[in-house]
Amino acid sequence: MATHQTTIIDIARALGISKSTVSRALTGHPNVNGKTRQRILDMASQVDYQRNQLAISLLTNRTGTVGIIVPEFISYFFPKVIIGAQEELARLGYNVVICHSNESYETEVSNAKALLASRVDGLIVSHTKETRNFDHFKIFQRKGIPVVFFNRVCEEMNVSNVTVDDYNGAFRAVEHLIQTGRRRIAHLAGPDTLTNSRNRLNGYRDALTKYGIPVDPELIISYDLNLDKANIYVNHLLNLPNPPDALFAINDPTALEALSVAKRRGIRVPDDLALIGFSDDPISAVIEPGLTTISQPVTELGQQAAQVLVRQLLTKEDEFQPERIVLPTNLIIRGSTVK
Amino acid sequence: MATHQTTIIDIARALGISKSTVSRALTGHPNVNGKTRQRILDMASQVDYQRNQLAISLLTNRTGTVGIIVPEFISYFFPKVIIGAQEELARLGYNVVICHSNESYETEVSNAKALLASRVDGLIVSHTKETRNFDHFKIFQRKGIPVVFFNRVCEEMNVSNVTVDDYNGAFRAVEHLIQTGRRRIAHLAGPDTLTNSRNRLNGYRDALTKYGIPVDPELIISYDLNLDKANIYVNHLLNLPNPPDALFAINDPTALEALSVAKRRGIRVPDDLALIGFSDDPISAVIEPGLTTISQPVTELGQQAAQVLVRQLLTKEDEFQPERIVLPTNLIIRGSTVK
DNA sequence: CTGTTAGCGCCTTCAT
């Protein structure tokens, strides 16, 4: 199917004037005769004229478009971040192109290349759990295209990033478990490729240490976030000779999986096993018992990422200072930890 | 921040050859000396050369990009459709730009204009609940840019669309209620701007009629899908002198809202009130009691929309025949209708 | 106030 798009030349010809005048009228340049301008605008709307953004971007070397790469968007988290970022960017006059890496490093690299080819002005990204090599993002930096990481950040690049306080959230989660009488607290952690997994693990460790509870490596399992296999690890923990009386899971879906394993095994929650997640998934509020969790300001995460990026877009390259924004988390206590 | 992108001219100059040769080497044209080609490719990767898609699109009048407009993407539904469409389109060599109209007619119009300006090759769309005027989509048609509607379709345009069998799903939902002994079956419907709302309402009506149950207008409420207000309508129904013994809700979130109202009022589900939703939201499977609902092949919806669009992209304009694809729905029986 | 000209980066004839 071929498309027939009207150009300013078509309009100019139809009106017997030059394309410059048409261009001026259409862009709101003051130096155009009132009547001429009206004739041009009328004709433009009559033929559904729509400026060719490709030509303008080619000329101005600026697309007004920001790319966003996320590893998934089935869970409520990334969609909400995207909406936050998008609303902010729209307000500031930017368009958004969303890419979905599907937790695949290869797809992420190809997303990055495509965004580079389409000449986005900036990039907001949360990388995949497979990503260990960040060369595809470093190209952006080298070309002077601002990159902002969120949620899962890249520590080896000197870029801005926006996160929540994963360390403190985990610390308070574990502290809450200790204060409600738990002593053998297990942690089902995420892969150590992810900064937020590492920070949550550190928060877990430090909370135990603060209260004089030894860190038992047997109670820490790191897994790849493949939810289908979470039950294996939960069962493994529950089968230990000296099983845990509490489990802090890397995220809510994992904790919910643990809850379902416990139910199946007839283990009472919270009596025999306390459960706590991270992220406050909508399901956590409606399930029985409710899941205690750490909530994070999701929409704000997106807004902040957008703002940081735009700030950088408006900064001269040699004045660039990376920003590190950390948003607060909040402990939400529900029935999975206390009666 | 200004970006310095390498061009084929930079490469040509550095190698002391013409840009034509560089272009040929980079696009895989056969008529290039093997050694020259290698030197060019080496240099290109050394300087992180990335072809400027804007220039190519301007030249070829083809962007290889498809726009998708959805009214929201918090619920699991639209993200899953998008993923289905995106995977299919990626497989076929197309990029995707996702726009979020946020159920606002105005935003939708501006999304459409932006996609037109960025010269997308095609459009996949589910319109907002406010949309009554489809002029912004008709422009695409007039310019020969294929449009495919899904989920919420436009009946006044001669375009392809992909939907699920809303009528039959609703019919079977109500039939199930009747067969389990219910007689006063209410319907909390969606706005009549949406084709799927209207089709579900028709399915509801026809099922009642088939079983000789009079359609009582008092039991049909149409609402704007603003979840915050769903409880008002549920309460209104439950306060009727002759209240319903079953409620068929336009979608799962609405049914879950009704469930929570029932719990608050001490109404037993399913004993006093049977509840049934539409869409099989993940929450419906985990809540107590489980929500009976109609499931739909969400990912396939996206895949089909993508396939229909690409088929049309490869068709000559005068041979275009709109396709109407209807995917099957499935009744999922859970505790909200039977013990 | 309006027209002419140049050029953004690339591909594609048309020559050589």
Add this chain to the structure above:
DNA sequence: ATGAAGGCGCTAACAG
């Protein structure tokens, strides 16, 4: 096998 020239649609000097 390579180079030169033209043009996609547009904006921005530069002239008048």
